[in-house]
Amino acid sequence: MPSPLEQATADAFTWKVRVYWEDTDAGGIVFYANYLKFFERARTEWLRHLGIGQQQLRDDVGGMFIVSATQVNYHRPARLDDLLLVTARVREAGRASLTIEQSAWKLPAEGEEPGAAVCLCEGSIRIGWVQADSMRPGRIPAQILSALSGESLDT
Amino acid sequence: MPSPLEQATADAFTWKVRVYWEDTDAGGIVFYANYLKFFERARTEWLRHLGIGQQQLRDDVGGMFIVSATQVNYHRPARLDDLLLVTARVREAGRASLTIEQSAWKLPAEGEEPGAAVCLCEGSIRIGWVQADSMRPGRIPAQILSALSGESLDT
Amino acid sequence: MPSPLEQATADAFTWKVRVYWEDTDAGGIVFYANYLKFFERARTEWLRHLGIGQQQLRDDVGGMFIVSATQVNYHRPARLDDLLLVTARVREAGRASLTIEQSAWKLPAEGEEPGAAVCLCEGSIRIGWVQADSMRPGRIPAQILSALSGESLDT
Amino acid sequence: MPSPLEQATADAFTWKVRVYWEDTDAGGIVFYANYLKFFERARTEWLRHLGIGQQQLRDDVGGMFIVSATQVNYHRPARLDDLLLVTARVREAGRASLTIEQSAWKLPAEGEEPGAAVCLCEGSIRIGWVQADSMRPGRIPAQILSALSGESLDT
Numbered sequence: 131m132p133s134p135l136e137q138a139t140a141d142a143f144t145w146k147v148r149v150y151w152e153d154t155d156a157g158g159i160v161f162y163a164n165y166l167k168f169f170e171r172a173r174t175e176w177l178r179h180l181g182i183g184q185q186q187l188r189d190d191v192g193g194m195f196i197v198s199a200t201q202v203n204y205h206r207p208a209r210l211d212d213l214l215l216v217t218a219r220v221r222e223a224g225r226a227s228l229t230i231e232q233s234a235w236k237l238p239a240e241g242e243e244p245g246a247a248v249c250l251c252e253g254s255i256r257i258g259w260v261q262a263d264s265m266r267p268g269r270i271p272a273q274i275l276s277a278l279s280g281e282s283l284d285t
Numbered sequence: 286m287p288s289p290l291e292q293a294t295a296d297a298f299t300w301k302v303r304v305y306w307e308d309t310d311a312g313g314i315v316f317y318a319n320y321l322k323f324f325e326r327a328r329t330e331w332l333r334h335l336g337i338g339q340q341q342l343r344d345d346v347g348g349m350f351i352v353s354a355t356q357v358n359y360h361r362p363a364r365l366d367d368l369l370l371v372t373a374r375v376r377e378a379g380r381a382s383l384t385i386e387q388s389a390w391k392l393p394a395e396g397e398e399p400g401a402a403v404c405l406c407e408g409s410i411r412i413g414w415v416q417a418d419s420m421r422p423g424r425i426p427a428q429i430l431s432a433l434s435g436e437s438l439d440t
Numbered sequence: 441m442p443s444p445l446e447q448a449t450a451d452a453f454t455w456k457v458r459v460y461w462e463d464t465d466a467g468g469i470v471f472y473a474n475y476l477k478f479f480e481r482a483r484t485e486w487l488r489h490l491g492i493g494q495q496q497l498r499d500d501v502g503g504m505f506i507v508s509a510t511q512v513n514y515h516r517p518a519r520l521d522d523l524l525l526v527t528a529r530v531r532e533a534g535r536a537s538l539t540i541e542q543s544a545w546k547l548p549a550e551g552e553e554p555g556a557a558v559c560l561c562e563g564s565i566r567i568g569w570v571q572a573d574s575m576r577p578g579r580i581p582a583q584i585l586s587a588l589s590g591e592s593l594d595t
Numbered sequence: 596m597p598s599p600l601e602q603a604t605a606d607a608f609t610w611k612v613r614v615y616w617e618d619t620d621a622g623g624i625v626f627y628a629n630y631l632k633f634f635e636r637a638r639t640e641w642l643r644h645l646g647i648g649q650q651q652l653r654d655d656v657g658g659m660f661i662v663s664a665t666q667v668n669y670h671r672p673a674r675l676d677d678l679l680l681v682t683a684r685v686r687e688a689g690r691a692s693l694t695i696e697q698s699a700w701k702l703p704a705e706g707e708e709p710g711a712a713v714c715l716c717e718g719s720i721r722i723g724w725v726q727a728d729s730m731r732p733g734r735i736p737a738q739i740l741s742a743l744s745g746e747s748l749d750t
Contacts, residue, residue, distance in 0.1 A: 156464035
């Protein structure tokens with residue numbers, strides 16, 4: 131029977147993130163807004179893995195992604211030095227927006243039980259496409275939509 | 286008839302936030318995760334306005350707020366030098382968690398129409414209370430709940 | 441005899457900054473890199489006080505400031521909820537670069553001795569001027585140089 | 596004859612950093628304060644490479660590093676999607692403080708000349724050691740000093 135982590139990463143792109151001082155706050159834990167940064171790193175690396183560079187796209191077609199909605203539930207905190215696994219997978223894909231399902235897991239430290247991964251938070255990010263100069267919405271380039279949909283997503 | 290901004294600020298605490306370089310990204314706009322920082326500044330100033338200091342509380346009772354869920358819809362981007370008004374108001378208050386409804390508005394620049402405030406984003410933040418050392422959930426101190434509920438909230 | 445704070449603020453622009461959760465790290469103190477943000481807020485507000493908007497300048501003349509060197513000595517840490525006073529004053533002004541002397545002070549909390557302000561850190565920031573599209577260096581607009589030099593700087 | 600990058604990395608620890616949206620500002624480049632984060636990631640990974648975990652150290656001996664001075668010269672900007680190489684090497688080591696020499700380089704993109712690495716910025720970071728609860732200075736644990744000094748530093 132698949133573990134929760136195995137279920138979360140099935141058909142998902144995954145990216146490892148290390149927790150540094152910059153990510154933490156005086157509560158001794160990762161500042162909650164920073165998980166949105168971790169989620170975005172995973173989306174960016176996913177696009178890169180598919181051969182899509184965002185700076186390149188902007189130079190070429192003048193457009194960029196913009197986040198239109200975020201929703202995150204926080205279950206457990208991460209701390210300095212923790213190694214996280216961040217997942218990303220398409221939940222819904224339309225011509226003008228994408229909804230990406232994402233989660234962050236704390237990976238077991240060396241010597242800990244491999245199955246001991248803990249889900250820290252999970253949520254969904256809706257992104258649209260805009261012209262960079264005018265910020266007017268447009269259609270997501272077909273190249274990106276087909277890459278995200280057709281991909282087997284195993285890294 | 287009240288304007289959208291008047292409706293949003295009725296019975297709400299409000300706090301002004303200026304957009305600096307640190308808040309923006311290469312898209313030329315405020316990085317979306319940073320609105321969570323702006324929302325938190327407003328919540329913190331609201332507590333301060335009610336006589337509640339979070340560092341003091343932690344020193345005194347060993348507890349602190351922790352964010353358990355965030356949900357934000359982004360409508361329009363803010364840019365460098367914009368002056369924002371951030372609102373905060375209790376939507377639900379329980380013994381162990383509070384849900385705060387928040388929004389950020391771009392205020393008209395000098396010489397612009399006063400009614401021209403634009404809603405940039407809006408959402409809700411659910412916060413719980415934990416013991417700082419163990420991160421175990423606990424009841425929100427009665428002092429805080431009554432202050433947040435009994436307050437007329439006009440600044 | 442003037443106090444250290446009085447000496448630091450003589451002929452300087454000053455700007456108050458409150459420490460929020462976002463500014464702190466797991467050491468329980470303000471993350472040192474964030475003082476550079478506080479310093480920049482003060483420089484930006486100084487320009488604004490002189491009638492200079494950076495977004496406006498960029499739209500009008502296509503140029504922007506860029507930081508070319510920073511040097512900061514850290515003496516004492518700030519904590520959540522502390523109220524800081526940040527100073528800024530021109531040390532050297534040339535046609536292509538400006539060196540700004542800055543410091544951050546912890547202001548006494550309510551009920552504390554007014555003279556108890558503590559210098560948290562101090563340093564200097566050298567800034568140049570570039571064309572925003574090419575990043576090529578250029579002369580700082582005369583309007584800015586004369587405003588910064590001719591100003592009596594008392595707020 | 597060694598290239599500038601080869602000279603910079605000789606006897607230095609190196610760590611790769613990718614530029615994400617979160618690192619950039621409305622100038623279209625990496626916000627200068629964020630290089631201090633990149634430098635710290637390299638120092639942290641260096642310690643980890645030497646078997647030293649900072650969270651573990653704090654749990655075990657109650658102490659932590661604190662930055663007491665930073666000095667950075669910025670030569671060229673980095674942009675979204677750039678891949679950087681960050682270096683770290685001991686310049687001076689005393690019982691109570693360490694000065695670390697650091698630099699960030701833009702690595703050539705695929706298809707570019709390998710020798711085309713460009714130095715973006717360089718500087719030095721002085722760090723001391725404090726008791727985490729009192730923030731009082733103390734001696735850097737001998738374990739860390741000998742590890743940093745005795746190490747050949749090739750990764």
